[in-house]
Amino acid sequence: MISFSTVRERWLAFLGSFVAVALGVAVVTMSALMLLSGGTGVPERLAGAPVLVRAPTGEQVGGQFAEPPPWAPERATELGRKLARLKGVRAAVADRSFYAQLPGTEQDKGERQGHGWSSAALASYGLHNGRAPARPDHIALDRSYGRKPGDRVTVLTADGPHRFTVSGTLDGPGYYVTDARAAALAGGVRVIGLTLEPGTSAADVVDAAERAVAGTAGGGEVLAGKDRDALAPQQDEMTRWIGAQVLTAMAALSAFVTVFIVSSTFAFSVAQRRREFGLLRIIGATPKQVRRTVCAEAITVGVLGAAVGAVMGSAVAPSVAGVLVDAGLQPEGFAVLSRWWVPCAALVLGSVVALVGAWSAARRAARVAPMEAMREAAVDERPMTRRRWAAGLVVTVLGAACAVGTAFAGSDTMVLLGLGTAAGLAAGLALLIPVLVRPVVGALTRPLAGRPGATSLLVRENMRAAVRRTSATVAPVLATVTFAVLITSTVQTTETADTDRQAATVRARTALAPAGTPGLSDAATATAGVTRNAMLSTTVYGGRGQVALTATGVGGGFAKLYGHHAPPMDSVVVTESVAAAHGWRQGRSAMLTFEDGRKERLRVAEVLGDGEVPYQLVLPRAVVRAHDPSALADVAYRTGEDTLPQLGGALGAREVSVQRYASSTEAEEDRLVWIFTLMLVAMTAGYTAIAVASTLLTATADRALDLRILRLSGATSGQALRAVAGETVCAVALGAVLGMVVVIPALLGMVHGLRESLGVAVEAVVAWPWVAGSAGGCLALGLVASVVPAYSLLRGPVGRPGARMG
Template sequence: MTNLVMKMLTHRKAGFAGAFVALLCAAALVTACGMLLDTGLRGAVAPERYAGAPVIVAGDQYARLTKESGKEKAKALTERRWIPASLAGEIARTPGVEKVVTEVTFPYAGFTAHGWESAGLTPFTLARGRAPEAPGEVVVDARHSGATIPGHRVVGVTAQALPSQDTLFFSTEEARRLAGRPGQLTAIGVFPQVDLTVRDAQVYTGAARGAVEFLDAENARIRLISLGGALGGTALIVAMLVVVGTFALSIQQRQREIALLRAVAATPRQVRRLISGEALAIGVAAGPLGAGAGILLGIWLHREFVGLGAVPANLPLVVGPFPPIAAFLCTVLAGLAAARLAARRVVSIRPVEALGEAGLPARRLPWSRIAAGLLVTAGAVVLTVVLASLTTEAASSPVTMLTALTWTIAVALLGPVLAVPFRVPGVTGHLARRNLRAGRKRMASVVTPLTLLIAVTCTSLFVQTTMEAATQRELDAGVRADHVIRGGTAADARRVPGVEAATAVLRTSVRVGLDKYTAQAVTPDGLGATMDLGVVAGSLARFGDRSAAVSSTAADRLDVAVGDRLSLLLGDGTPAQVEVAAVYARGLGFGDLTLPYALVSGHVDDPRGTVLVAGGDRTALERALPGATVLDHVVAIAPAASNAPATSNAPATAIAPATAIAPATSNAAVNYVAMGLIIAFCAIAVVNTLAMSTSARSRELALLRLVGTTRRQVLRMLRTETATALALSTALGTGIALVTLAAFSTGMTGSALPYVPPLTYLAVITAAAVLALTATAIPARFILRTPPAEALGTRE
């Protein structure tokens, strides 16, 4: 049997090349996704600033909840949890402790700022100058020697610089004042290494010091787990669909050969073993090569994510054996399953029927395939209804792509029924239509990857545009301010002549239980003059220091109404209880919850947010607030030209911030890069399938040449066939995307109308058309170079 398998592979190189390419690409994609997931699970960040301290005492950076079963669940906090300064004295009195170094860390003007008393943690030493002593004095790291800090005087330069962070030192008193956390510390370094048990804090040693130093890295690990899992699951479904389609086309082209084997007494079991052996050989050859290519792809993907700011550079990619091994096994199993599934009918029916179908394909589908197609269609309908009811990104993101893929699988199963060629005028149109009517299965095998490409691309792109457009609409309607200020204070803005109201705004997130909600913190005075949240219940007149306004979507999830009490955890894990004063409609533009500024400002890493100003003159504001950036209303709420680095661990299809003042969410560019891999795989499948389909028709095209058809007419006929398949695929793929997007938009925005930019949609269809026509024309031209008589005499 092994000898026969090898002869078959040698005899039909072109046909098996398509299956080899499909499996190789599948292995590469699964490997790359697996490396992201592995990095999220096993990746570690080495400490930099805390590398010189053997023990770090800091706050627990997780929100924890104990279930009724006694099992504890934890979620990473989005803001740093600080600890009481009094712990430093207690730790210093612990036997064995020789020295403690207190640390205050906060972002400032693009730097990571500290008090000079914590310089010994790394340690930092002065290369020149002196330590900061008075307000307005700073020390910069060696990388910024010669730099100027607006409003401050550089009095010293360190001899060291950290690889992943720009460091700035204030005097101890000034740093604690600017951090806005009186009586609290970021961390405490302990020398030498001793066993400690500290109340109200956690003890970190070894690699755990890196996790507490770089909170973004820990959140990035969680993001990679989510992204790698979602992308890997999508990749597996797409890969299986593509591989099954490729093997189905290969088996279809060999139907006569397999029928002859049956006719000369080969048993179904022997034929299955032969086909399985071929698939196994292709999988074993493609798997290692694909896994190797996948490692390179994973390295590139990690580098792109680092460049986009979604993954910190000091979270290195884990290159381990598990993803390539898993990809190899998945490739082999997918090939075996696809080959067995594709050959099921031709192997199971009687030899005479097999020969009859090889000569004249059956005009109707088997009932089992129709039943499977209807069952998958029913599943797609259910998923669509479920998607329309989902109102959060975490819930809707995985279901969105799954819904589109399920509809595509239904199209693949029912493809020969749906592949009805329409009438095309002219001689070549007549030939194309006759060919397509006679080869519906072949047409269906071409339509499926084209439909998959269009549906996946449109869904991936227009989920983003739909959410961005909805967010933009709410901001356009809700922002009443004339100016938006960055780097200034509301108190300073209110003193400017002509200013009617100034609202300070901070962006953060909170947790209710362990569920995360986006939130904004605002000062209540003059709020109505600067923003309109679209209140639908209650009144912002009741908004005070211990109250909150809740978006209608969040109110439904939390099951709260006006007057109810709501317990939550602020960004740094501090518990708080607020009373719901109002429910508003514009949650996409302004966040799930609106909280008092006084409640939140002491619990965020960076208390400097934005200020919305009603009235006043821009020039006067810039003069009164030196160093601040003042934007006009139109500029401030215009869609961003580029997306800021992500700050949330949102899933693969999450939205990007639309404007300068929108709630911070994940980076859309990251999602485009991630889904771009799936789209590229679909594009390769289109080219692969069309090339296989065209190459297998060399004898048919030779016959047409012999009966007088010119090369130009043959090429025109093939282009017409491809255009017909493309038109059908465009209708099906667009329909799948629209149904999926309408359901997504209904749940997430309340409107069933997604936003589809016409030029972007046209570019998608044009790209699909160019791919399809090119993949048909190139092999056809090679075939037509061979004289017809020679082509008929050669074996495929």
């Protein structure tokens, strides 16, 4: 009851903790609901088949989403015949897919939207108008394109644009041609769909299909019901994976920052209430009872805040999911599923987080001596304890060690060490701020001491005397500037360095890049006369576990572009990391599975260093084209003096600078990274804004007596407000300066590491707009949180100084 009454009477002091817990639980609830929601479901074009058989998946590497290796042609034929003979099965349809696109439409890289007409039997939709394709130049397509039977259309394929006559329109996506035409354009078979006789149960067929698959060399996986969701497009799976990383990071950051804010808020509250705890000790309260009182206050705030947060998180999850879909962090069709136990678990988590955050402050309150009730001075005589000294020095040293390690780390650990540098130095300086306040504030405000008038001197001495109050204001500003500036500067520096590296690895004048298409067709590169310099992209499977590997087919221009000879027809060039992972050595052979399901044993002609080429394998162009009829070139380079001809929009290609192409290769990934970055920065800034506002609101409300004494001493309301505003400006400036002190070594260490790992000149890019924005935002918020309540306190009549103590 005492704790509840205290929270109710001193609600302003606990407002920051309440808001932090509510927001933290809302983010955790929202993130958990989205993470536990399913995918987008089975694709429409396969949803009409109750049972689907998928080729066995190869080994999946974290963060990599590739289709499973296809069956060998003879295995697919044998399995299809076995499945077609099963009782209750009407037909076993082998799904063949190839690249097809109408000019002017959007399509992601790697999408294959063309299919043989027999695959239409597997779809959940059918013909809307017209009839099935009967000739090689017939095509059926989605009616949303606005075409009708009899129209002539141009469709882009891997070997170039082709003219088709629309034989029919469909109620769903895709381009359907005759099976013979699809077999010539497509690679291997990965999915066989089973259509069933009327009255046949899918469950009855599944067992028989599994036995048929088990008895066929190569195997496979039988899917029915919700298990068919595993066939969702790999692009959707990758998007969901990226979204999961964002949501996990948001939830983890929310939990961590909530603990930080609750901890700092309760620590400041305990420091402000030392006389109150001293009085409790005088009237007989034991240290254990004082500790339980503070913990009960934390649980009260935690339960109330968590309840609000759980409701808020459940309510906003669908809307936030829509925003993530629009931003490309969740696939189209993603929907949030409601689970009652998630907000309940978040409610418990919020209460625990609040208790954990307040535990240190509760122990400190228990150590308050009864004589503190007689303490009148506002000067903080011993703001640092031995434990805080030790913790601050150790964490600072660890942060400095991370900065040194960043300068010599590889690209996979560089970002983590950079964040470790920021976290270590920021936490260390935050712990050591009470030591730094008096000398640093004294040095920075020395010019104020010589200025006429008492306001400047009052600002300077107040900050040096109230070390805890100043430290509590500086710490969140330090954290805001550090993480906002470091995260944005790191992203900009890394993006610039990666673009420079890619542009430096290839010796070319310009690049022929795709324009509105996922890649370049053979017709585009041939028309431009750069086929020998084209990078024909495909995926092959090899090594232990049939891992998906990115590969390119190159022609005679490869030696001039990259300084290495193109491999002979029976050979392959591999990168160093791939060779080490799979035990491949120069002169030895490697068994590879291609897009048509066929296997070849190729000799390893050369092992290149990682980063020398933007692929894991380099193959002869003829080998790639023979095994992957649907392969497209990522880019083709111009090395001579002649300019490329104007290709027009029909071929989907344009000439750009090598630098521009390098920057555009990962434009979508960079966009998602920036969205992720902005979300983290906004979340960090939002939480630290809560801490700044809460600290200043509490501190200003607690200074009513100081402000009255100022008025009685002859100060005007304007002078008192200028003193409060001056302290806020100085605290924010100190936090911003310390934040940049943390950012600089972390950023310089990362720049040195990038130079060593990439082998190109890398310059640090400091996001100065974020420096100004983060510091300016903290200043504006701090002035509102301090000046407004001070103005409210100064509006009333000036009473006697002891009135507050009565």
